[in-house]
Amino acid sequence: MQNELVNNIDGLRKQAEAELARKASNTPPEDFPALPTIPAARYTDPTLYELEMDNIFMKQWLCVGIASELPEIGSYKVWNRLGIPVILVRGKDNTIRAFRNSCRHRGGSVVPGDTGKVGSFRCNFHCWNYDLDGTLKAVPDQYEFPTLDKSKHNLLPIRCEMLGNLIYINFSERAPSLEQHLGKVASELAHFDFEKRSFLKRAEFDMDCNWKLAIDAFAESYHLFWTHKNTVAPMFQSHGQVFRLWPNGHSLMITASQRENRAEWIMDTGSKDPRHELSRTEQVSATIFPNCILPLGEFTFPIFNFWPTSINSTKFEVIMTTPLDIDDSVKAEVDIVLEQLGVITLEDISNMNDMQKSVETGSLTDIQLGCQERRIYQFHEELDRQIGEKSVPENLRIKPVVSTYIDD
Template structure:
């Protein structure tokens, strides 16, 4: 195992990728679920998705189901989606509306603030203190209208993570967004880190995404803060040879509330470890790379927009979808090739260039959180149970 030189402050693994075994190892996956995802913020929905009292949205990840609900007092709260009686799931599906949350197993009933308010045959439970058996709360943060949750209270808030970019985000009026369509779920047979690595990788843009290269030229850039990656590209004026891209270039209208520098800029943020915002002049998309197993990931995504009835804006949003559908297809091939290649006994770790700042930062954080990632070769099975 390579160890960090504390006296010099130099880590011999700086500039190297994580070892391939960490992308399919069950023990490493279990460590990630507990040490990375239980403490990380996950976006559930936008406030506009739960506008009325009783509206709720749910999110499932790492074996937990979390529900966020607007209470009778208009306050947004988050709870685990679990009845305190026998552990049954309370609600099914991704969204709904309810005056109370009633367990479908034995009809234990909870108010929208999580209090246990109804127990059938209550006399069967002598001494039951209902005040101690309400729904289990989960950390919640509302950042610019987006509702985030986390399972364990460790680390910075979303606002603290995004503080370096507050001025860049503010003009987009996130708080006023409304959903465009529904959440899309895209399963992928790859480790979640391969999706995250690809998202923050700027070097593959001119190689594997000809459409983005036609749109951005050489303007694509990347940078890394401690908990946030930022990527960006500025649309060029030279008409693309592709009709969708060419129409998008010509039809994208000015957005009055955006500064001049943002009128033709595509801006991307990835919040540690797996939540991404794609910010365009015409719409805002979020994506999550939710881990399912060591070699399965569920990509969860939806678009949000500001109300704008202009035909040019409607057309631009459609064209944006066409362009990014092609980009997603290209990325799916790329991450699948990497996952397959990592299964080769000939590959362990690879060098990271000095410009690959986001990947360098990501690998460094993972090694700090899970020191076993410093081992080039897979340790014996069961190491995470020791």
Template sequence: MDHATQVRIIQELLEFEEQRTTDMDGQESEHYNPVAAYTDPDRLTAELDRIWYRRPLAVGHVAEFPEAGSFKTLRVGKVPILVVRGKDDRIRAFVNVCRHRGTILVEGECGRANAFACPYHAWTFGQDGGLRHVPDDFGFPDVAADKGRFGLRELWSQVHAGFVYVQADGNTPEQQLVDWLDEVGRDLQDLALDDYAALEPSTVRHPVNWKLPFDIFLENYHTKFTHRSTIYPVFLSNVGKFDAFGPHIRCVLPRREITELRHIDESKWDLVEQSTLLYVVWPNTMIAVLPEHAAVWHVYPDGVEHSTMNFYALIARRLYESEAEKEKWQKSLKVVKKVKREDAERFLSIQQGLNSGAHPALTFGRYEKAIAWFHQSIETALADPAAPATAEPAAEASAH
């Protein structure tokens, strides 16, 4: 993010703080989101078909693949995916299914392997996806004669600003990745997260619809109440700035000390030092950027009322390699973990409330505009899967 943009955002935040308001939706009323958006199995089927399989998804960071053979696995709907760094240093993605009899090839979540042997019959594939060995291959003369035709199915993948992107349907995205990411991609590039170290990886399956973690993430109205003893003392209450770039989102949550910038020359203003930048790389990734730290969540639907959350922290190499700095960043990660637990308690509770049938819709206030935008972007994709990703979101459906 260039300095002029940082100054503009800080000026707006200072004005919000002075006027005791925040970034508000231009509409005069709140938004209503149908509960069915979180509970309808047919809705999830449409989301998978029209969004999840057809868009580039951020699925990891290069630091998770430090050497040849480093891999991670994930699942997008019905598609199991294996992501691995090859001996040529390129990171590739494959459908994680053996070409022999369709067994899931790699069952572990992450690790390192020189090659991948199927647990069923030990057909073995290289880091580049090529078929390397078939036991007793005299029974498969065509395969033995042309192993090149029987490699793993490769998916489109690309690295940008340190993050690995994959498209689950195997097709090349309709837009160039840099165009798809728009200003969010440029921000991530400017933040230089590509040289950070990855720490504290975890994968958790929650009994919640995949959209609920985003609903929690995209507003700080709840900070005073849900995070009273963790991060509320650090941030201005219910003050933030929202920008959208196509379906992608940037929210800025200012720290209390940002008000001190009124007495400092604008040339020395630094938005990252005085706030947390929250990014949604639509539809599945949340990135919280702090000074020399970042917290990353990749979320995947795992049934209409279940989702899988893959989390890791990113730490600047300067901190990671310094014993003197270790205590500081470890303390920061402890806070992040506690905030994660507090948020999880909320979205687990919300899913129970939705399942009760108590209400037909959820209410998003005018200063919860980032959540409304997120859901409107989904509606746009569901209504017209052929529409360009940067199209203006369609008007919300009434739930009254």
């Protein structure tokens, strides 16, 4: 259904009420299957980890920033989450592009530092000079290179596309377009006005666990009452959830709120646009495959990115976004939100570190998921689909069971 979040708010709330009633009567779900177990070795196996790096992070669309981080022509930043230095730059035509930060002569960096503003790119080593569109413009002592064809030595481009003001890159030339990859994400979440989002702040947390284990923790609310008993839990009814599983591994979770306890979150204030009635009163969280989670609100909301730094460590990146041109007083309030997120994240990190030790030591050999954790199972199914089922070690494969529940 097109724009269900806007056009069927009453229906979504009734579904949440039905879930709460199911909890009250201890009734198992009638419309969703029991989920097979997930092999715990998926979080420790080096072969699978390499397959993920090659087939997921090198071939999927990754959210790497926000357009306002590049405010002027020539503004750039170097992105280096996966060990491949990438330049993001606003060109003379105001188009944001991405290039490998590697001079085509002998590989030197072509920008001074990680952020700044330049009129052109210049290699720090031998001063080869490139236009902002990557074209090689000038070579010192070019007569020393009698066979040089400058047109064949432009900076290597990386695919760069936009979801509103969110910057995405993809290292694969064969991947579908960002629009094709997002599918229902773009239409169902359009009312969050991604084209009006602005960068505010970035925070990072180190997690001693596999990146998938970190993603899993943010894909369900089953743990809210027990892990976040005094922080998040009083504001939400964790059993009052509505799920949507979308194609390409994307999904949505709507969690009913405890309205008598819920304070006015900064991410839920601002205009009273009726399109945002649901997110003002419930928690709306979207997963964008492979490594991005969006706890959405009409005013300020974070982008959560999970970057693998090794097989058993993850960099958790929080990018705070706001509408364009916000008041300075709001920026101070966002500091409070970031502080709260820090407290909540530390509560999660303690559990994830312990869980990683369990899978590494063999104390946990397989993982049994419940109905509330269905987004985790869908995520792992999609990982295998993108890698190629026959490429995944047989003992680690996920049995496909949720495909008939995808809302396409």
